Amino acid sequence: MNLAQFWDGRAKDLKEQAGGPIANPGEMAFTHELAVDLLQSIPGYVSEFKKVFKTEKIDIGEVTAAIAAFEETLVTPNSRFDKWLKGDKKALTAVEVEGYNLFKESGCVACHNGPAAGGNSFQKMGLVEPYNASVPAEGRSAVTGKDADRFNFEVPTLRNVELTYPYFHDGAADTLKEAVNTMGRIQLGRKYSDSENAKIVAFLKTLTGDQPNFKLPFLPPSSDVTKRPQPFAK
Amino acid sequence: MNLAQFWDGRAKDLKEQAGGPIANPGEMAFTHELAVDLLQSIPGYVSEFKKVFKTEKIDIGEVTAAIAAFEETLVTPNSRFDKWLKGDKKALTAVEVEGYNLFKESGCVACHNGPAAGGNSFQKMGLVEPYNASVPAEGRSAVTGKDADRFNFEVPTLRNVELTYPYFHDGAADTLKEAVNTMGRIQLGRKYSDSENAKIVAFLKTLTGDQPNFKLPFLPPSSDVTKRPQPFAK
Numbered sequence: 117m118n119l120a121q122f123w124d125g126r127a128k129d130l131k132e133q134a135g136g137p138i139a140n141p142g143e144m145a146f147t148h149e150l151a152v153d154l155l156q157s158i159p160g161y162v163s164e165f166k167k168v169f170k171t172e173k174i175d176i177g178e179v180t181a182a183i184a185a186f187e188e189t190l191v192t193p194n195s196r197f198d199k200w201l202k203g204d205k206k207a208l209t210a211v212e213v214e215g216y217n218l219f220k221e222s223g224c225v226a227c228h229n230g231p232a233a234g235g236n237s238f239q240k241m242g243l244v245e246p247y248n249a250s251v252p253a254e255g256r257s258a259v260t261g262k263d264a265d266r267f268n269f270e271v272p273t274l275r276n277v278e279l280t281y282p283y284f285h286d287g288a289a290d291t292l293k294e295a296v297n298t299m300g301r302i303q304l305g306r307k308y309s310d311s312e313n314a315k316i317v318a319f320l321k322t323l324t325g326d327q328p329n330f331k332l333p334f335l336p337p338s339s340d341v342t343k344r345p346q347p348f349a350k
Numbered sequence: 351m352n353l354a355q356f357w358d359g360r361a362k363d364l365k366e367q368a369g370g371p372i373a374n375p376g377e378m379a380f381t382h383e384l385a386v387d388l389l390q391s392i393p394g395y396v397s398e399f400k401k402v403f404k405t406e407k408i409d410i411g412e413v414t415a416a417i418a419a420f421e422e423t424l425v426t427p428n429s430r431f432d433k434w435l436k437g438d439k440k441a442l443t444a445v446e447v448e449g450y451n452l453f454k455e456s457g458c459v460a461c462h463n464g465p466a467a468g469g470n471s472f473q474k475m476g477l478v479e480p481y482n483a484s485v486p487a488e489g490r491s492a493v494t495g496k497d498a499d500r501f502n503f504e505v506p507t508l509r510n511v512e513l514t515y516p517y518f519h520d521g522a523a524d525t526l527k528e529a530v531n532t533m534g535r536i537q538l539g540r541k542y543s544d545s546e547n548a549k550i551v552a553f554l555k556t557l558t559g560d561q562p563n564f565k566l567p568f569l570p571p572s573s574d575v576t577k578r579p580q581p582f583a584k
Binding site for chain 1: 512
């Protein structure tokens with residue numbers, strides 16, 4: 117449901133995205149080689165990969181394909197807003213409907229649109245007023261090298277936004293109230309009143325769908341040749 | 351199934367244990383007050399606690415009681431060894447039975463006994479030969495203050511030991527092979543042959559039971575007054 121992955125769109129799809137965190141020093145701080153070696157040392161994974169990919173030898177393409185296939189199952193249907201759109205007029209309260217109207221009329225919907233209420237375009241963060249980011253990221257220009265793409269970030273989906281604080285590419289906003297306030301000011305040149313802000317936030321909370329439902333996995337035991345993980349260097 | 355909690359037995363039961371990691375600087379690096387404030391700020395937790403404990407105000411005793419109640423559900427029945435003990439003679443291979451016999455005859459069972467194959471006593475680590483630990487922990491004496499308790503540690507259960515590397519209170523042994531070897535040498539004064547070691551390890555792997563089976567929980571959304579977590583100071 118996203119045109120690309122990561123805030124700057126540097127990965128074209130989930131499979132490409134999945135390779136990122138494995139090797140990112142601030143995330144898993146691992147390498148693709150080490151990840152594959154680790155899986156290859158664990159008989160439980162070797163047999164699973166063999167079943168799916170018909171090969172004894174695990175490679176990183178299979179690993180990221182498997183992660184992407186799992187991620188594709190992580191849909192969150194049946195939000196109250198979905199039900200309301202499908203005709204169940206009791207699914208939203210009057211305040212939430214007012215929030216939705218305000219969301220459309222004041223312009224949020226120009227970027228946050230489509231089935232995911234976002235994820236369709238890159239847009240400049242700080243259209244009306246510059247955004248004081250807490251990190252040096254400059255968005256899309258890091259990928260395209262074009263000056264015109266500076267501070268262009270992928271518009272995030274608003275589905276389940278209630279569950280995904282902190283907000284913005286730098287995580288600077290702790291609450292939806294703050295995020296709505298900032299977006300109004302820097303993207304739309306609009307100061308929402310407290311009451312308007314509360315209505316929009318009420319609407320945003322109707323975008324929380326049924327969360328993925330699966331059993332906690334128990335990982336297969338490692339073997340005597342599995343390399344022991346090394347904690348971050350101190 | 352354990353006479354006390356932690357390697358040095360400093361917590362008498364699961365409820366007391368549950369309070370430990372919350373405040374441990376090397377684990378959650380939190381305080382009980384902050385933990386309670388956090389839960390109290392999240393309406394989803396307030397309503398759950400109200401349902402169970404009939405009170406609006408969450409306290410740490412309720413938090414640790416709830417964690418302990420969850421932990422008590424984490425049993426792992428139906429290991430192959432359990433089935434074998436109940437009369438299913440095909441549940442173990444000949445090698446695994448030989449490993450079990452060796453486990454009894456060579457003395458492991460003196461400490462690793464009872465339903466959990468451990469957890470019944472504190473024993474000196476390094477009975478025959480001193481253990482070169484990689485950490486300064488001295489075990490039970492840290493709790494009792496008695497010199498006689500130095501290097502006495504709670505005997506761990508061997509259930510699911512295949513899944514719980516690394517081994518020993520300092521995590522120094524990566525593999526069951528190494529752990530069995532060290533235990534034989536420093537506790538029993540015995541050098542297991544490679545074949546004996548392999549048999550005991552084969553037996554230990556029959557102690558893996560059905561793992562707990564529950565859905566991945568989705569946590570209730572935080573509220574505007576929920577304090578944002580602070581990463582470890584740099």
